Amino acid sequence: MVQLYGSLRSRALRPLWLLREMQAPHTWIPVIQAYRIADPSSALAPHNTASASFLAINPMGQVPALVDGDLLLSESMAITLHLARKFGGPRAPAGAAEDALTLQWAFLGVSAVEKPALDILMTHHQGDPASPQGQATIAAARAALQRPFARIDAHLRAHDWLLGARFTVADILLAECVRFAIDDAALFKAFPALTRWLTTARARPVFTALWDERNAEPLSFP
Ligand SMILES: N[C@@H](CCC(=O)N[C@@H](CS)C(=O)NCC(=O)O)C(=O)O
Incomplete structure (x- = not known):
């Protein structure tokens, strides 16, 4: 049985969403980011990214991580794509063209979307979006997202999902990058097809249940 390590408030949501969509057998092992814990070395602290047992699995000290037999895997995109290939079915790419x-879409997500979208998230949740610095960060992120969002929006004007007619791992991977920008409603106004796609993906019963669990996870721990 594959073992997935992560917290719900992390990129571990990518592989976890896919595993649940595929109804694939797995063990979920909660590992909280050490920076969310007041004293991560305390005996009472939850299992975390600075725990020696976790560093043996991912020496980077980041979640998610996956153990699949002898395979130790980090990087959320690699983990999620591995799980899609391993379990197959309609959520996985079928054939070389869909694989490519x-x-x-996954590389577009991590190379062009994730960083500016995260800047928007961090400004809204840990900064001050109304401050001059917050405004400047958001303006730069919006500018950086114009081309990738236009590309995704144009594709989704002609297709329900990234691979065409069915929801797949590609949608999970890109949606989980795009959603980091979700607090910036004004940004999405110019991209109605992208917005429709993101809303539809996030309305899937598997995701709504997962999102409720995610929101119930405390932000910080003693
Ligand atoms: N590129 C990595 C990034 C992993 C990452 O930054 N994980 C965060 C949570 S989303 C983490 O574990 N942070 C703890 C730390 O960096 O100390 C991936 O996609 O898996």
């Missing part, structure tokens, strides 16, 4: 397109 899945990589295309």
Whole structure:
């Protein structure tokens, strides 16, 4: 049985969403980011990214991580794509062309969307979006997201999902990058097809249940 390590408030949501969509057998092992814990070395602290037992699995000290037999895997995109290939079915790419397109959307997500979208998230949740610095960060992030969002929006004007007619791992991977920008409603106004796609993906019963669990996870721990 594969073992997935992570917290719900992390990129571990990517593989976890897929595993649940595929109804694939797995063990979920909660590992909280050490920076969310007041004293991560305390005996009472939850299992965390600075725990020696976790560093043996991912020496980077980051979640998610996956153990699949002898395979130790980090990087949320690699983990999620591995799980799609391993378990197969309608959520996985079928054939070389879909495989390549899945990589295309996943790489677009991590190379062009994730960083500016995270800047928006951090400004809204840990900064001050109304401050001059917050405004400047958001303006730069919006500018950086114009081209990738236009590309995704144009594709989704002609297709329900990234690979065409069915929801797949490609949608999970890109949606989980795009959603980091979700607090910036004004940004999404110019991209109605992208917005429709993101809303539809996030309305899937598997995701709504997962999101409720995620929101119930405390932000910080003693
Ligand atoms: N590129 C990595 C990033 C992993 C990452 O930054 N994980 C965060 C949570 S989303 C983490 O574990 N942070 C703890 C730390 O960096 O100390 C991936 O996609 O898996």
